Amino acid sequence: MDTIDTMRAFMAVAHEGSFTAAGRRLGLSTRLVSKYVAQLEAKLSTQLFNRTTRSVSLTDVGIAYLERCRPIVEQIDELEDLVQERQSALAGPIRITAPTGFGSINLTQALALFLRAHPKVDIDLKLSDSRVALVEEGFDLAIRIGVLRDSTLIARKLSDMPLIVCASPDYLAERGRPGDPMALATHNCLIDENPADATAWRFRAGTRDIAVKVAGMFHANAPAAIANMAIAGLGIARCPHYVIARSLEEGTLEHLFQDYETENFGLYALYPPNRHLTARVRALIDFLAQHFRSG
Template identity: 85%
Template sequence: MDTIDTMRAFLAVAQEGSFTAAGKRLGISTRLVSKYVAQLESRLSTQLFNRTTRSVSLTDVGVAYLERCRPIVEQIEELDDLVQARQSALAGPIRITAPTGFGSSHLTEALAPFIQAHPNVDIDLKLSDSRVALVEEGFDLAVRIGVLRDSTLIAKKLADMPLIVCASPDYLAARGRPGDPMALSTHNCLVDENPVNATAWRFQTGARDFVVKVAGTFHANAPAAIANMAIAGLGIARCPHYVVASNLESGLLEQLFSEYETENFGLYALYPPNRHLTARVRALIDHLAKHFRSD
């Protein structure tokens, strides 16, 4: 059996978490996928997958092999494209993970023109507000918003993402408009739990940089949920601008403290440091950077 075929089968099973799904992805039978993986494990004299009747997961050796196997397969596929004189037309799959709210709206808007320009590229977008292990789960790219935590991943900043402090007219009429950020301690603040220090809201004016500790009766791990509660008049929110932009324009929300600078989140594309970036992934990252900076 061809070594590359066995590596492709291993890679597909690792990405799909299923021999059956891997067979459908490769266009071969489940039995042949299993045969390829068994052949690879036999050649390496090690077990790459833990198999049960309900699930398939990588062993520790399988995770290490995946990190090295995937860039080899990708480089071979890219070399095939060059040999076949198809280098000018991007082709192949790209697996992306992104936050649910941003991914289902702004990211899909950014992806649409890229897909139209490159019809032979297959985008597989998985939305989740939980942290995803890129290598273990077979993703090419993660799109993230916020202050990045310590990580071995390589980050390319796509754009700045300012935070907006806001509240509904009804809330301000009932509770009063806070005159400055320090007054937030007397208000019900709606807390987005995604930032590391979720209840420490940072502000800056001139040379003065300070933090206000806030508290409130509603916490959530999705900024869209925070914005909806603010629209309902339940408190003061701090959200990325993209979440509340339309509500500010319509008057459902009013921005507070516009004379102060708030913490500035970033929009990032993340990928593993040892990953060989194919032409299609590099082109997508460049496209996203251009789209969001102009936006």
């Protein structure tokens, strides 16, 4: 029995909350993962998981063991990465979380290029528009867009992400084109709830800063949903450029207030400060920075 293999199986079950999901993550059968965990529990003479027919959860001892075995496994991974670096071949898993809209299109296009260059790397991408706890859920990397909130995570800016205020030709024909940002107060604005102050839209004209309080009938936590409502003529939207670039080209949305600067969100890669950056994760961050800045 390889103790490290049993520890990897234990960590995977702890992160996934399921023996089946842990097996998929490790590329092992559910039966083998269960066997590894049982062997580890037998060796330690303790129960690490509470098991029912519907769920798997850590015992108090399991929580303490997870905290202590994680750095051990990471050190083993680091040693393996050092060998791989010297052989100049990147290999191994990278677990990433990213926003649904950006992750499903823009990020996957970049990841496809990275995987073609490094076919021995395995990427597990989880898409979510909710904040994800990196350390607790076992992620190596998070890709996030916006103004970063206070965090213990280390952030590297990959590129700027401009916000565009826009509306459909049908909406503008029906309600009129606002002459300046202050006129937004009289329009139906579609609210993306991801920014910290979602209903305060900020602009700059020369040295003058303008903040407009906006309101409207539709709120969502995904910019793609906001964009779709704007295309349907429901109101004025403020979206990251990547979400509406094609709609602007096709003319289904029109860019408003082009003489004003809007807030400029950033595209960031975040990772835990106490986690060793493996060669493959470091190479991926460098690749994404180059890809999105050049794009």
